[in-house]
Amino acid sequence: MKISNLEKKALLRKMVEIRLFEEKIGLLFQQQLIPGFVHLSIGQEASTVGSCSALRTDDYIISTHRGHAHILAKGAEPKYMFAECFGKVTGYCKGKGGSMHIADFSKGILGANGVVGGGFPIMTGAGFSIKLRGTDQVGMVFFGDGASNRGTFHEAVNMAAVFKLPIVFVCENNRYASTSPAEKMVAGGSVANRAHAYGIPGVINDGSNVLAVRDSVAEAVERARRGYGPSIIENETYRYKGHFEGDRQRYRTPDEIQQYRLTRDPIDRFETLLIDEGVATQKEIDAMKTAVAAEIEDAVRFAMDSPLPDPHEAMQGLFVNP
């Protein structure tokens, strides 16, 4: 897929925004300013940004418990996300959702899901809806290696294949589902392999190469948009932080994490590429990072300064017609 220098720089900026957002969330959680459970996706930025960069604003995504990155990459604003993570009334969900349940329906973000594998069947419905309404939108479901073992995955992929629904199933295989290694839990060698059983394309990407991800996802999106049906994309990636903040991580070594950070970091790799290609200078990139960091600080301040909900607001919003 053709890409301009400006677009390349935008991809880098988005990855940096996600990284800084996530690092900030981790810090705020440590300082006990963010309640509940928090799952970070530091290390997986290329997979998410590359995938979402192939979408239009009116396309749909459904996200997971590890959802901040998907939501940012689809265009949500950090300040309302921080506010949601703080449980503030100015958050995307008025403080009712929290870190695991952020949505911005105005941007086609149909919500992050706390139930692993909860998103597959819902996107099937969005696929039918797109077909029935006769638009050329596309739906993208993000999921983990672990989620590919839910029955909902198999039911939804089969149904999407049978009806040629415009869906791209994007697996972010970060090698672990909580404590469980994918190589022990995913039969058949890979998630993408399973596509063959349903007669649809299944592609494995280097998930730390944002351009490779973008190219391969763009092809699947195009296919879906033209009515040829779903695909499974598997981005091989890695999460640097624990499954959740506070995870003891007995299932892997610090060495393994370090190895990824040093050799396969998606941001470092793309930065080097842009400099080598002459697309950007180090100075430019540093200035961009400083600017993003300042934006993140502003967003945090907005969230901190926002009011908590009035407790009675808990009773609002259950039904359209109460």
Add this chain to the structure above:
Amino acid sequence: MAVRELSCSLAMAEALKEEMERDKTIFIIGEDLVSNGGIFGQFRGLPELFPDRIIDTPISETAIVGAGVGAALTGMRPIIDMHFADFVTTAMDEIVNQMAKIRYMFGGQAKLPLVLWAPDGSGLNAAAQHSQCLENWFVHVPGLKVVVPSEPADVKGLLKAAIRDDDPVIFFQHKKLFNQTGPVTEEKYIVPLGKAVVRRAGTDVTILTYSRMTYFCKEAARELARQGIQAEIIDLRTLMPLDFASIAESIRKTRHAVVVHEACTTGGFGGELSARITEELFDLLGGPVVRIGARHVPMPFSPVMEKYVLPQVEDIVAGVKKALRR
């Protein structure tokens, strides 16, 4: 023998160890049990002792629960770890249509000695999909026993009873109570299913409760005592079978009843209790049976709203006064 202070987590691990040593047909199946000893540390130490009998599975709840059913039918005593009680929804056919019905439907030919263990409840700001108390769904389905302990000693004794029981038992353990400590004797013991216990004796009103709300009720009772009201607290411990004899005995004395649980009041177990008390003890009652539970919304994330939705000590105090019409 000595009595130690143990947390619910440790009491649970001790029960499992004792039972697994005694009976080789017991095994535990679920997600992420081995590496960290379960998400709440409830299995710590066990994987080393019983490496083949603690099975980490893929994220496939339908198959996990179904596997428990099949193993129970063929001579094993599985303990199914549901990870979070909220995820029972991903295996409802296996629980409701299979587990609960197989014995009866096939004319009593088979038995299903299994425990479905599920950490439930809110208070961790875990929001709508990780905070529910769904016990009453299973009380409503004939064929399932339902256990809801509050104290570490009961976690141990009731879990042992549930494992030895020949019928399917849904065992709900409150997430906020894993670190709750209490006295547990070193002696081997069992707490039988279907026996309630009086946690505090009183003469003016009977508070019927279970799980984490037992602690809230104790606090409410202290406040009520300051106001001259002596509440008797009954910790039901199991909802099916239900120890209605103990309930009736207490109400005969106090003539007033309040039911307190964390689940939504609407359609909760309190409704069943209230109805049964009204039907069977109507002539004894000096006032309405009052139900206290969560408000009728999914659990909101923000701590201020979560607190508002959950029953609090002052709600229990107010509920008791309403029952006494004071």
